[in-house]
Amino acid sequence: DIVMTQSPDSLAVSLGERATINCKSSQSVFHSANNKNRLAWFQQKPGQPPKLLIYWASFRESGVPDRFSGSGSETDFTLTISSLQAEDVAVYYCQQYCTTPLTFGGGTKVEI
Amino acid sequence: QVQLQESGPGLVKPSQTLSLTCIVSGDSVSRGTYYWSWLRQPAGKGLEWIGRVHSTGSTDYNASLKSRVAISVDRSNNQISLRLTSVTAADTAVYYCSTGNYYTDFLYWGQGALVTVSS
Numbered sequence: 315d316i317v318m319t320q321s322p323d324s325l326a327v328s329l330g331e332r333a334t335i336n337c338k339s340s341q342s343v344f345h346s347a348n349n350k351n352r353l354a355w356f357q358q359k360p361g362q363p364p365k366l367l368i369y370w371a372s373f374r375e376s377g378v379p380d381r382f383s384g385s386g387s388e389t390d391f392t393l394t395i396s397s398l399q400a401e402d403v404a405v406y407y408c409q410q411y412c413t414t415p416l417t418f419g420g421g422t423k424v425e426i
Numbered sequence: 427q428v429q430l431q432e433s434g435p436g437l438v439k440p441s442q443t444l445s446l447t448c449i450v451s452g453d454s455v456s457r458g459t460y461y462w463s464w465l466r467q468p469a470g471k472g473l474e475w476i477g478r479v480h481s482t483g484s485t486d487y488n489a490s491l492k493s494r495v496a497i498s499v500d501r502s503n504n505q506i507s508l509r510l511t512s513v514t515a516a517d518t519a520v521y522y523c524s525t526g527n528y529y530t531d532f533l534y535w536g537q538g539a540l541v542t543v544s545s
Contacts (some may be wrong), residue, residue, distance in 0.1 A: 354530055363535035411485070415489065
């Protein structure tokens, strides 16, 4: 199984400041079939299902504010919130979809 | 827009079978080449992928649950089913169904169904 490790477990960021979340996979999630990293980022607020933010490591899902960006390749990835807003308080998960079982990181709680 | 709604008993006794249904609207479970997945999330914890079924009926399961789980497609009712046998308290969680497209497995999600295993 590909183990996804996120850091930090939680972070507190002031409004308008940058938040950076890291995700490391135990194996490369680069898929040669389409030259893409099969890595997604999700946001989950209390009582709600996760919401897709980023796919293929750096592609923003339709409707997601451009303050959210993803980067990285192979085994090391980053989700950046460039200017934290109050509505961004949530838990963020990375997820690999390169091989089954599909696996998630343990989550990073972002607070103000 | 695809909409998913999980339904089923909220309370299951230990050693019994957990059965949930995911009612699909706005799309067909026979759609293209995509998968329909079940996931779960214990209270205050992270997400665990349980398994998935393809529109053709083929399945993939998480090895940690494989001996106890079955996921199937019901084309006549346009729904996906989950069965988990021999449940214990460790199976208490919110259960989600989800589907995606060519770039992600998890674009659309149900609201989740809380299942508690207790006598």
